[in-house]
Amino acid sequence: MPMHLTEQQQAVLNGSKGEVMAKVMKTLVMYGETFGASRMVPVTSEQGHLVTSFGLSMMKPVYDLMDQLIEGNALSQQKFTMDPRPLDPAVPSNFLQNLIFRFMYSKQADYEKQLKQLGLLSDNAFTCTCYMPEVGNEPKKGDILSWAESSAVVYANSVLGARCNRNSGIIELFGSIAGWVPEFGLLTDEGRKATWVVDVRTTKKPEAQVLGSAIGMKVLEDVPYIRGLDQWIGTDLNDEAKAYLKNMGAATASNGAVGLYHVDKLTPEACEIGESLIADGARSYIIDDAELERVKASYPCIWKDSSATPKLCFIGCPHLSAAQLEQWTDQLQTELKKNGRQKVAIPTVFTAAPAVADAFRLTPRAQELQRMGVVLSSICPLMYMNNPLCGKMPVITNSNKLRTYSTARYYTDDEILAFLSKGGQNA
Ligand code: F3S
Numbered sequence: 380m381p382m383h384l385t386e387q388q389q390a391v392l393n394g395s396k397g398e399v400m401a402k403v404m405k406t407l408v409m410y411g412e413t414f415g416a417s418r419m420v421p422v423t424s425e426q427g428h429l430v431t432s433f434g435l436s437m438m439k440p441v442y443d444l445m446d447q448l449i450e451g452n453a454l455s456q457q458k459f460t461m462d463p464r465p466l467d468p469a470v471p472s473n474f475l476q477n478l479i480f481r482f483m484y485s486k487q488a489d490y491e492k493q494l495k496q497l498g499l500l501s502d503n504a505f506t507c508t509c510y511m512p513e514v515g516n517e518p519k520k521g522d523i524l525s526w527a528e529s530s531a532v533v534y535a536n537s538v539l540g541a542r543c544n545r546n547s548g549i550i551e552l553f554g555s556i557a558g559w560v561p562e563f564g565l566l567t568d569e570g571r572k573a574t575w576v577v578d579v580r581t582t583k584k585p586e587a588q589v590l591g592s593a594i595g596m597k598v599l600e601d602v603p604y605i606r607g608l609d610q611w612i613g614t615d616l617n618d619e620a621k622a623y624l625k626n627m628g629a630a631t632a633s634n635g636a637v638g639l640y641h642v643d644k645l646t647p648e649a650c651e652i653g654e655s656l657i658a659d660g661a662r663s664y665i666i667d668d669a670e671l672e673r674v675k676a677s678y679p680c681i682w683k684d685s686s687a688t689p690k691l692c693f694i695g696c697p698h699l700s701a702a703q704l705e706q707w708t709d710q711l712q713t714e715l716k717k718n719g720r721q722k723v724a725i726p727t728v729f730t731a732a733p734a735v736a737d738a739f740r741l742t743p744r745a746q747e748l749q750r751m752g753v754v755l756s757s758i759c760p761l762m763y764m765n766n767p768l769c770g771k772m773p774v775i776t777n778s779n780k781l782r783t784y785s786t787a788r789y790y791t792d793d794e795i796l797a798f799l800s801k802g803g804q805n806a
Contacts, residue, residue: 382411383418388559399451403553410550411561419559420566423523424541426500426516427459427555428509430527431548433762434465434487442486444549445493448556455498455555460509460516462528463698463730465762469754471691471726476768483766498555506732506757507531508625508698510539513734520647523566525554529636530629530697530780536639538616538624540647542566545600545638565602565638571648572658573604573641580667584611586675586791587623588779590666591630593674597664600636604657606643614644618702626778629697633780681786687773689798692723693760693787695730696778701739704731704755708744711751714800722752724802725775733757761785 384392392408394401411419431441448454465484472480491499500516507528509516518524520540526532527546535541544564546554554560564570575598579585585608594603612620624642631637641649641656648656694707707729715721729748731739736755739745748755760776763769764785774787775798782789790798 380412380415380417382408382416382561384408385419388419391557397451397453399447399453400557403448403453403556406550407553407557407559407561411563414561414563416561416563418562420523420562422457422525422554422558422560423521424518424525425457426509427455427457427498427524427551428516428526428528428531429459429461429494429548429552432462432464432505432759434484434490436483436485438486441549442490442493445490445497449493449496453556454496455552456558457555458498458500459552459555460500460504460506460514461494462505462507463757463759463762464505465759467756467758470728470756470758470763471754472763472769476766479766479768497552503733503737506698506735507759508700508732508735510534511698511700511732511735513701513738514732515734523560525551525560527551529632529638530625532638533628533632533640534625536565536571537628537641537646538621542571543638545632545636571602571639571656573656574598574601574658574661575603575664576657576661577603577605577664577666579605579607579611580665581611581671582668585666585671587626588630588777588789589671589675589791591627592634592779593666593671594627594640594664595631595633595635595637596674598631598635598637600638602639602641603631603637603664604641604643604649604654604661608642609644612645616645616647618700620645622700622703625697625700630779633783675789678782678789680788682773682788683771684773689725689773689775689788691772691774692725692727692795692799693730693763693774693776693778693781694727694795696760696776696781698735698757699729699731701731701735704729704735704739705744708748710796711753711799712747714796715751718800720800721750723799725799726754727752727799728754728756728758728760730756730758730760760787
């Protein structure tokens with residue numbers, strides 16, 4: 380079905396703002412028509428967010444495209460934040476790995492110049508948790524977004540009540556350039572209805588990353604309505620609940636393709652209209668202790684030697700909030716003391732948005748973290764892992780997203796703390 384365009388949109392499509400803008404518009408129209416959209420709606424968020432943050436040497440078509448956009452004056456109408464940078468010399472790496480990084484991401488500086496011309500918010504705007512208050516890209520409820528980063532999209536839709544589809548990279552930039560996105564899926568009331576009811580019936584607080592993984596693998600790209608979680612994380616959408624939902628949501632989005640979930644009595648739309656969000660004929664999924672155990676046990680170990688001693692640990696995918704940084708620092712300190720250690724037993728990297736990390740560096744805990752031997756970085760752990768040399772390393776993480784897309788092995792928060800404070804395979 381062809382889309383109905385307003386006069387203004389049709390004019391842009393016909394070339395009123397130049398040939399390049401016409402192509403941007405045509406791409407968005409084709410995208411919308413593929414998914415059955417009948418119209419384009421304005422992007423209303425203050426800022427955009429782009430997923431393609433890495434200057435991979437092999438992405439020449441992307442750099443050519445950026446040049447064409449800049450030359451054609453098809454710039455973003457909103458400033459945008461970006462996913463994390465792929466490089467940070469502070470993160471432990473050997474000579475060969477450094478060589479590989481320099482080769483792989485040799486276009487980083489040039490690409491960032493292009494991004495500045497297109498509308499990059501600031502040099503500090505590289506994080507997947509752009510919605511943290513310190514970063515300054517927190518959409519309001521009901522805002523229409525043009526984002527693609529899966530962990531940010533699911534957070535914005537579910538926790539903030541904004542509206543965004545799981546767009547692809549570049550398409551999301553086109554939406555920010557045109558100022559319109561096609562209306563379908565999670566932008567519509569109908570598309571935000573839950574087609575699954577998930578009942579959490581565990582005897583203890585579920586590990587957020589495993590719960591999200593179980594839900595994602597079951598419902599795939601559908602919308603779940605989650606009941607029973609309020610007994611573990613409460614009914615107040617405070618920082619702690621938000622951090623839990625951030626981790627759970629990233630796992631639903633990467634272990635499945637969830638773009639929106641509702642949590643009974645907690646997330647904005649569920650608080651407003653409750654179970655009337657559940658679509659007729661919604662399917663049911665019951666999660667108990669045994670189901671979470673089954674899901675966790677199903678993760679394959681793709682290390683060459685499954686009993687290898689871990690060489691590196693990443694915490695913070697998605698990037699940690701300020702409260703999470705503090706909590707991890709305190710817990711680590713307690714566990715190290717308990718085990719008579721001064722420093723972590725495995726090289727460890729905590730990752731957080733540049734603005735969150737900078738604020739943390741001003742606090743006494745930052746010295747404590749450094750003293751324990753932990754590196755604080757704003758890198759994307761996945762970008763670090765995505766090459767043959769790092770892929771061979773036994774890396775551990777508490778991120779189900781990193782586990783899914785790399786060779787890193789998943790452990791719960793408690794297991795990770797045991798590794799870091801006891802060492803080896805003694806966790
Ligand atoms: Fe963020 Fe990179 Fe993980 S973008 S969610 S730190 S894979």
